[in-house]
Amino acid sequence: MEDPARARRVVEELARAAGFELVGVTGAEPLAEGGERLRRWQEAGMAAGMGYMRRPAELLCDPRRLQKSARSVISLGVSYYPGEHPENPGDGGRVARYAWGRDYHRAIKQRLLGLRRDLEARLGCRVRARAFTDAVPLLERSAAQRAGLGFFGRNSCLINRAMGSYFFIAELLVDLELEPDGPGEGTCGRCTRCMDRCPTGAIKAPGVVDARLCISYLTIENRGEIPRPLRPLVGDWAFGCDLCQEVCPYNRRKAKRSRWPEFSAEAGAGPYLEITEVLGIRSEEEFERRFAGTPLTRPGRAGLLRNCCVAAGNLRLEAAVPALAGCLREDPSPLVRGHAAWALGEIGGAERELSEAARREADPWCRREIELALARAGVG
DSSP, X not given: OOOHHHHHHHHHHHHHHTTOSEEEEEEXXXXXXXXXXXXXXXXXXXXXXXXXXXXXXHXXXXXXXXXXXXXXXXXXXXXXXXXXOOOOOSSEEEEOGGGSSSOHHHHHHHHHHHHHHHHHHHHTSOOOEEEESSOSSSOHHHHHHHTTSXXXXXXXXXXXXXXXXXXXXXXXXXXXXXXXXXXXXXXXXTOOHHHHXXXXXXXXXXXXXXXXXXXXXXXIIOOSOOOGGGHHHHTTEEEOOOHXXXXXXXXXXXXXXXXXXXXXXXXXSOSEEEHHHHHTOOSHHHHHHHHXXXXXXXTHHHHHHHHHHHHHXXXXXXXXXXXXXXXXXXXXXXXXXXXXXXXXXXXXXXXXXXXXXXXXXXXHHHHHHHHHHHHHTTOO
């Protein structure tokens, strides 16, 4: 049996060689503290429509439910920070930094599998392992905190004191006995900048985010409408939100630009979507051709167009009126048509298009959105 301390050193050496900046190890015992936090959050109804986050806490906090032979959890972190967000060119839908490049699931998974092979070669034994990042029912941030990668900030992000919070977390569950690290420690002190900056007030208490109000949830995981009172607060965000991280002092001082080319703006969609271009996508096939291999496929075609409608309305983007009218007239999704109507009502000057749509619209929710847009324009 390999000495646990030496094996831990080998893990760190190989992980850093594979491009991971943060390396920590914890045992495979249940994540008791994380499970209790999750249970309270669930009971408060803050999971919104995320069914996978409403699973029993005991299922989400036990690594051995994913791999019975697991003895250690190797937690890894890699910066995705691509730089500062440029100013909106005026017609762009803002994209959260983690999604500027390629799909992180694929990029990280390949390196995790390579790390496992390297471990087997160096240690001279077969390593039973399960590799994943943000793709299995496990409280990954809790595992990473217990493995020493960082502490929970007031915005619920895991913050590393040396590099901030702009990093992906990945895990290898292994059947190796490895010397564990101590839990991550740190504090936000008296800083409440993230709580003060959140447009929707989603951060209800230190470390507690109500997904029902979070712009990231509303624009990515949410499959339905963005509630009308929240739409103006979404601003120009078309995918995700970085505001609570942008104001964090740790990120302002410590954020390190990613060394992985997969996460650069040049590798994917970049910091902004061209709103009028996205609003012209009518088929799933066209959507896949445009965004395949990037995180932007997550909300689906209708979800991404919904977001761009809201961004166009908030920007009062007159140049988008023809594209929005096209959505209202011919998009197959009522979700898109309804949000296009809202945006036209916010921008103004499209009363004829809205009136025509009101006469032909069969979907009750969508028809109501059109009627409200007309009322805003003083028609009706």
